[in-house]
Amino acid sequence: MSRVLRVLLLGCSGLALVFGLFWMQHGSLPLSDKFAAQGGPVSDDEGFIEALAPQIVEYEVQPGDTLEAIAQQFGIPLEALVGSNAQALDDLHGVEPGTVLKIVKNGVLHAVKRGQTLTDIARTYGVSLTEIVWANRLEDREHIYPGEEFFIPGARVSPVFTYLQMAGGKKSFFAWPVRGVLSSGFGPRVHPISGEPDFHQGIDIEIPEGTDVYASCAGRVIVAGRHSGYGLYIVIEHSNGYRTLYGHLSEVGVYRGQFVEGGQVIGRSGNTGNSTGPHLHFEILQYGRPLNPLALLPP
Numbered sequence: 001m002s003r004v005l006r007v008l009l010l011g012c013s014g015l016a017l018v019f020g021l022f023w024m025q026h027g028s029l030p031l032s033d034k035f036a037a038q039g040g041p042v043s044d045d046e047g048f049i050e051a052l053a054p055q056i057v058e059y060e061v062q063p064g065d066t067l068e069a070i071a072q073q074f075g076i077p078l079e080a081l082v083g084s085n086a087q088a089l090d091d092l093h094g095v096e097p098g099t100v101l102k103i104v105k106n107g108v109l110h111a112v113k114r115g116q117t118l119t120d121i122a123r124t125y126g127v128s129l130t131e132i133v134w135a136n137r138l139e140d141r142e143h144i145y146p147g148e149e150f151f152i153p154g155a156r157v158s159p160v161f162t163y164l165q166m167a168g169g170k171k172s173f174f175a176w177p178v179r180g181v182l183s184s185g186f187g188p189r190v191h192p193i194s195g196e197p198d199f200h201q202g203i204d205i206e207i208p209e210g211t212d213v214y215a216s217c218a219g220r221v222i223v224a225g226r227h228s229g230y231g232l233y234i235v236i237e238h239s240n241g242y243r244t245l246y247g248h249l250s251e252v253g254v255y256r257g258q259f260v261e262g263g264q265v266i267g268r269s270g271n272t273g274n275s276t277g278p279h280l281h282f283e284i285l286q287y288g289r290p291l292n293p294l295a296l297l298p299p
């Protein structure tokens with residue numbers, strides 16, 4: 001079977017193409033050139049940079065290809081393949097022939113979202129900021145732009161992959177924060193503790209204590225703390241006036257002000273606050289008004 005494989009970018013020179021304009025705007029030089037210009041130690045640092053440098057090739061999807069088969073063919077994790085091609089892929093179950101995918105070894109490519117900093121990105125992938133700066137030969141780490149792509153060296157987890165999985169395989173605005181049995185729906189009910197009439201502002205999903213909880217959509221953490229009713233809880237602000245709330249957690253893994261990706265682990269489920277058993281209480285609000293999450297979440 002003939003495969004169309006185009007080797008475009010190899011090694012360090014690849015990023016020079018991708019980020020050349022950025023460097024020119026900011027007057028940066030590749031670090032090795034700078035060291036050379038200063039007569040500094042070149043060889044050791046070059047070795048270090050080489051180890052972090054991305055290897056990127058492009059592959060045009062052929063009829064009959066699956067994402068799993070492509071990942072296997074190039075010897076990279078499926079998660080990394082999906083993560084590096086977040087813009088081109090919107091369905092885990094299929095990919096259109098003719099789509100050009102980036103095959104990235106030893107890491108993933110990340111496209112910056114509005115409001116996201118390099119520190120946020122480093123936290124999302126569990127990679128050090130220094131490694132991202134070195135791998136992308138960045139001098140000006142303060143000015144990054146939405147849509148700009150960075151290589152995340154050594155990244156294994158991809159929130160993009162988890163996000164698509166939790167959305168049932170297809171892109172959607174909100175993905176499930178956990179998967180479990182729905183134990184209480186949205187709307188009027190008798191409160192399980194007080195026995196009084198009550199309006200349930202979210203849904204309850206029964207899950208064992210300590211289950212990973214994922215951000216339902218990308219956004220900025222505006223609350224990461226404790227509440228008498230919600231217990232340990234997190235609120236994330238998204239676009240279009242949306243907020244999501246995650247209650248009764250056992251652990252909070254993010255801080256106020258942090259930008260998180262959809263599908264990123266933000267904490268662990270628990271039974272804290274006004275709760276009758278281990279579950280996640282999940283709310284979606286728009287401009288402060290609680291909405292029925294089941295109407296907005298994928299099946």
Ligand SMILES: [Zn+2]
Binds near residue numbers: 184202204280281282
């Ligand atoms: Zn609840």
